[in-house]
Amino acid sequence: xxxxxxxxxxxxxxxxxxxxxxxxxxxxxxxxxxxxxxxxxxxxxxxxxxxxxxxxxxxxxxxxxxxxxxxxxxxxxxxxxxxxxxxxxxxxxxxxxxxxxxxxxxxxxxxxxxxxxxxxxxxxxxxxxxxxxxxxxxxxxxxxxxxxxxxxxxxxxxxxxxxxxxxxxxxxxxxxxxxxxxxxxxxxxxxxxxxxxxxxxxxxxxxxxxxxxxxxxxxxxxxxxxxxxxxxxxxxxxxxxxxxxxxxxxxxxxxxxxxxxxxxxxxxxxxxxxxxxxxxxxxxxxxxxxxxxxxxxxxxxxxxxxxxxxxxxxxxxxxxxxxxxxxxxxxxxxxxxxxxxxxxxxxxxxxxxxxxxxxxxxxxxxxxxxxxxxxxxxxxxxxxxxxxxxxxxxxxxxxxxxxxxxxxxxxxxxxxxxxxxxxxxxxxxxxxxxxxxxxxxxxxxxxxxx
Numbered sequence: 001x002x003x004x005x006x007x008x009x010x011x012x013x014x015x016x017x018x019x020x021x022x023x024x025x026x027x028x029x030x031x032x033x034x035x036x037x038x039x040x041x042x043x044x045x046x047x048x049x050x051x052x053x054x055x056x057x058x059x060x061x062x063x064x065x066x067x068x069x070x071x072x073x074x075x076x077x078x079x080x081x082x083x084x085x086x087x088x089x090x091x092x093x094x095x096x097x098x099x100x101x102x103x104x105x106x107x108x109x110x111x112x113x114x115x116x117x118x119x120x121x122x123x124x125x126x127x128x129x130x131x132x133x134x135x136x137x138x139x140x141x142x143x144x145x146x147x148x149x150x151x152x153x154x155x156x157x158x159x160x161x162x163x164x165x166x167x168x169x170x171x172x173x174x175x176x177x178x179x180x181x182x183x184x185x186x187x188x189x190x191x192x193x194x195x196x197x198x199x200x201x202x203x204x205x206x207x208x209x210x211x212x213x214x215x216x217x218x219x220x221x222x223x224x225x226x227x228x229x230x231x232x233x234x235x236x237x238x239x240x241x242x243x244x245x246x247x248x249x250x251x252x253x254x255x256x257x258x259x260x261x262x263x264x265x266x267x268x269x270x271x272x273x274x275x276x277x278x279x280x281x282x283x284x285x286x287x288x289x290x291x292x293x294x295x296x297x298x299x300x301x302x303x304x305x306x307x308x309x310x311x312x313x314x315x316x317x318x319x320x321x322x323x324x325x326x327x328x329x330x331x332x333x334x335x336x337x338x339x340x341x342x343x344x345x346x347x348x349x350x351x352x353x354x355x356x357x358x359x360x361x362x363x364x365x366x367x368x369x370x371x372x373x374x375x376x377x378x379x380x381x382x383x384x385x386x387x388x389x390x391x392x393x394x395x396x397x398x399x400x401x402x403x404x405x406x407x408x409x410x411x412x413x414x415x416x417x418x419x420x421x422x423x424x425x426x427x428x429x430x431x432x433x434x435x436x437x438x439x440x441x442x443x444x445x446x447x448x449x450x
Contacts, residue, residue, distance in 0.1 A: 022058035024161035059088035103298035147179035173289035192217025225449035237435035253321035273417035283344035296335035346433035
């Protein structure tokens with residue numbers, strides 16, 4: 001019996017001893033090893049084995065007490081159950097959590113990656129030192145890699161409740177990230193970035209990460225000012241998914257019910273975006289390395305269309321929100337003191353059957369390419385729909401590409417969605433999802449010139 005099986009068996013025994021009639025347990029066990037390098041030496045090496053368990057106990061009145069613990073000893077679990085029981089006697093009954101009606105339904109029949117044997121920390125150390133050396137020697141202007149790392153992670157998610165639900169999912173992945181910094185005399189420092197993921201260290205595209213990060217930082221050395229104005233703007237997959245994530249209240253049922261959303265319940269079926277755009281949450285995407293099979297409440301995950309040809313067709317739901325809205329479950333519960341809702345793996349693509357003339361960056365007369373947006377915490381007004389974000393990117397003029405010195409891109413998310421004029425065919429996978437270059441007309445760019 002391994003750690004997770006032992007934890008769940010002990011929890012059920014304790015609940016019986018404490019005479020708890022209705023309860024559930026959910027959480028994750030994570031085993032991580034991470035390394036980073038600086039100037040030819042190991043900057044950091046860490047290994048952690050963390051456990052996070054959320055215990056909920058229902059009072060006979062229907063109110064629910066919630067406790068979170070990392071102590072999975074018998075005494076620690078017993079204390080968590082006792083505390084949740086005591087809290088339930090004082091908790092409000094309004095909007096009390098319910099068991100998911102699908103917590104015992106069959107999980108999706110999909111081919112999930114088999115967790116591979118982890119490599120030793122020594123292998124990771126040798127790899128990150130080699131990676132740093134290769135990046136630093138790629139060009140004399142590259143002076144440092146302030147942020148770099150190689151991470152190996154194994155995760156076990158679990159859920160069970162007093163009526164017989166029992167879920168468990170084992171997964172593992174490995175990722176490398178590089179943010180090299182280049183400097184030239186009399187010029188401002190510039191940064192590049194790249195992240196690559198895989199289900200195992202052996203399949204990790206280290207060469208691709210090095211090449212991409214180096215090419216990015218070098219492309220920003222010859223930067224130029226850009227006049228402020230309206231530009232056709234192309235968002236990279238990373239940039240468009242970051243922006244959409246910042247405005248996820250548009251399709252988040254919890255936000256809608258709490259009146260903290262740009263959408264209302266009656267907006268379902270409305271056209272809110274260009275007919276070129278389709279967006280879904282695709283937890284079983286073949287390149288989603290951890291591929292969750294159930295959410296925090298034990299509900300099976302599934303492919304959930306959000307926008308189809310510009311129409312808002314689904315909200316993301318947990319058990320309580322689905323019941324309140326009288327809509328189907330979607331498998332997006334996130335456990336906490338209050339059950340939240342979140343996406344797993346957003347997938348943006350051109351709508352099926354949508355026709356539009358192909359566009360190429362190299363043929364553009366004058367466009368801005370937004371590669372990476374920053375300061376999302378400060379530059380997004382999620383309840384107003386507005387954004388003003390610094391970005392790294394390039395300006396394309398008649399086939400010539402030049403890095404932009406410093407600029408912000410600003411607009412309104414609902415206007416942006418309707419101003420999409422092209423989505424390319426070349427899908428790119430990043431940690432948060434999959435997308436393609438997305439072209440938007442008439443966005444405001446504020447540059448350092450004029």
